[in-house]
Amino acid sequence: MIIRCLLMLWITVLVTGCTLKDEEQIITEAWHSGETLPVEIGKKYPPAPIAMTIDKGYNVLIDLSHQCSFNFMWGLPDMLHQKGFRSVSSQASLGSVLDEKGVSRIRIPYDPERKIYPFAWYPNFRYNVIITFQNDPSAPVYTEQECLLLKDFVSEGGSLIILADPVKAEQVDNWSLNRLLKSFDASYTKDYQNYKNRRHIGLALSEQWIPWEMGSDSLPIRAYREYGKGRIAVGTALDDFLSNGEAGSAFVDQIMDWLCEKQVPVGGEPRLPQTMGGGGAIYPELESVINGMVTYYAPTVNHTLLECIKKEFFKINDTLLQWYPSRQTEEPMFLVLSAGSGGGWAVNSFFPKENGIISQDSASLISIYGHELAHTLAGPVNEKGQAAGDVPFGNQGEAHAGWFQGKVEALYNEELRQHANKKCEDFFRSSEFDKLDLKRYTNDGEYAKQFSYGAGWYKLWYIWQRLDDTYGNTWYARWKHIQYTRWKNDPMRLLTWEEMIEDMSLATGHDLFPFFISLNTSLERREMGEVIYEGKKVKLSGAVIPIIEPGNVCLNPIENYKTIKFE
Numbered sequence: 001m002i003i004r005c006l007l008m009l010w011i012t013v014l015v016t017g018c019t020l021k022d023e024e025q026i027i028t029e030a031w032h033s034g035e036t037l038p039v040e041i042g043k044k045y046p047p048a049p050i051a052m053t054i055d056k057g058y059n060v061l062i063d064l065s066h067q068c069s070f071n072f073m074w075g076l077p078d079m080l081h082q083k084g085f086r087s088v089s090s091q092a093s094l095g096s097v098l099d100e101k102g103v104s105r106i107r108i109p110y111d112p113e114r115k116i117y118p119f120a121w122y123p124n125f126r127y128n129v130i131i132t133f134q135n136d137p138s139a140p141v142y143t144e145q146e147c148l149l150l151k152d153f154v155s156e157g158g159s160l161i162i163l164a165d166p167v168k169a170e171q172v173d174n175w176s177l178n179r180l181l182k183s184f185d186a187s188y189t190k191d192y193q194n195y196k197n198r199r200h201i202g203l204a205l206s207e208q209w210i211p212w213e214m215g216s217d218s219l220p221i222r223a224y225r226e227y228g229k230g231r232i233a234v235g236t237a238l239d240d241f242l243s244n245g246e247a248g249s250a251f252v253d254q255i256m257d258w259l260c261e262k263q264v265p266v267g268g269e270p271r272l273p274q275t276m277g278g279g280g281a282i283y284p285e286l287e288s289v290i291n292g293m294v295t296y297y298a299p300t301v302n303h304t305l306l307e308c309i310k311k312e313f314f315k316i317n318d319t320l321l322q323w324y325p326s327r328q329t330e331e332p333m334f335l336v337l338s339a340g341s342g343g344g345w346a347v348n349s350f351f352p353k354e355n356g357i358i359s360q361d362s363a364s365l366i367s368i369y370g371h372e373l374a375h376t377l378a379g380p381v382n383e384k385g386q387a388a389g390d391v392p393f394g395n396q397g398e399a400h401a402g403w404f405q406g407k408v409e410a411l412y413n414e415e416l417r418q419h420a421n422k423k424c425e426d427f428f429r430s431s432e433f434d435k436l437d438l439k440r441y442t443n444d445g446e447y448a449k450q451f452s453y454g455a456g457w458y459k460l461w462y463i464w465q466r467l468d469d470t471y472g473n474t475w476y477a478r479w480k481h482i483q484y485t486r487w488k489n490d491p492m493r494l495l496t497w498e499e500m501i502e503d504m505s506l507a508t509g510h511d512l513f514p515f516f517i518s519l520n521t522s523l524e525r526r527e528m529g530e531v532i533y534e535g536k537k538v539k540l541s542g543a544v545i546p547i548i549e550p551g552n553v554c555l556n557p558i559e560n561y562k563t564i565k566f567e
Helices: 002-015 023-033 070-082 144-155 176-182 239-240 246-260 303-323 362-377 400-413 414-418 440-444 453-473 476-484 496-507 515-520
Strands: 059-063 088-090 104-105 118-122 128-134 159-164 186-195 200-206 210-214 220-227 231-237 286-290 293-297 332-340 343-349 356-360 531-533 537-540
Touching: 059 070, 070 088, 070 128, 070 239, 070 246, 088 343, 128 144, 128 231, 128 246, 128 414, 144 159, 144 176, 144 220, 144 231, 159 239, 159 246, 176 186, 200 220, 220 246, 220 476, 231 246, 286 303, 293 303, 303 332, 303 362, 303 400, 343 362, 356 362, 362 400, 400 453, 440 453, 440 496, 453 476, 453 496, 453 515, 476 496, 476 531, 496 515, 496 531, 515 537
Parallel strands: 059 088, 059 128, 128 159, 159 231, 293 332, 332 356
Antiparallel strands: 104 118, 186 200, 210 220, 220 231, 286 293, 343 356, 531 537
């Protein structure tokens, strides 16, 4: 920690006048060492203007620090922009992001051409409206200090929207979001209401509130009031708010116009950071650096998760790299620990890369980390350092990430070690298994709709499990080594199913065409035939792989994937 503080002091000294290193070196060294650049540099690279047809000048903060939702992080900002409201999603605590003299951790557009967006501190932005929501009472609480902060924000002229979905009746009384609402003389009740085919939470309101819409039992489900110099609105059914349909659009238009009616817009250029498909766009303000891994988190995070990261994540990292050798980036791993539960994301398209995890417990944290880390691993690149060719379902897509996620889950769960990877035996026993044609499934969206969600992944996982059963688990890394080598002169090639199965056949040493055909895959030929690999003509005997119950997940270390034998 002392070394880290000295490094930040050194960077600040350089920025404020020392000429020992130029700015480019300072920035490059900072993000390669896991540092967030000081505000003196951050201010030189303001966020790009938001592309908006109409700009009303009002800044909207979308609070994700009490529950991170993909829809609120990625969907809601765009919807608000279309309606003329600038917005930014934030995973930092409210106390941090609303501090007038404080700073926010954002990505700055340092070098968009080379896709380099380092983390930097940037002066806090001003906001007209705050949107906060929660539908998981076990997510980080609204602290007493945050409740007072929001009351002050509204009293002094700001506007606030509080949103929620129905929760279990026994959770309502101790729900911290309800405690926040009570500070404005209202509360969510245990009486649920139906309205326009959706379930809502009924509201109990003081006389200062004006009901806007009523539920089936005549309880308010949306309401608004003035509070001090500001205004506040409360509603339920998040889907309505997020909907761009008639109901959602009308709700957002009316409530936003009313909330901003008496406000002076922040104005100026619409420069607020955007997620670009990653996290943030304002990142948590605290950080922990463990063995080179940088974790960003808010003060209300469950600290047992930090202990899990400290104890387990490098083991997971090393194990995945043993199963699937991949080139690592020079910079450290950046991990965003987000509020709530339900998934994660991985940034591969710009630098530095990041993994985001939305989790409340260690088991889910480990599972999601395994999935998101696998998304970032390309496998054994060719002699040119490339991952050449792309398979029909994506080299680093959901099937690939889920496959290694399942193995990581089994590492930590003895019960899962008694099953095939991802429990794909369940899909094998289903009525969909024989019917599903994988090639058609990936090429024909209408055909795919006939099957349950994820059916294509499960059939792929069954195939991969049977290959693990038959050949051991080295074949997967060998497959990618062969693919990237075979297509090195055409690295952007989108492989056909037939070309992909040729590569898989070379990896196993047997012609897999008969195996895939026996699984109802509509290939253009019934056998591999003769292919050229590294200047040699190769013809393989047919694989004999019975279509039976898959074996147990294979967690063994792989052998030398570069050893290739063609029988």
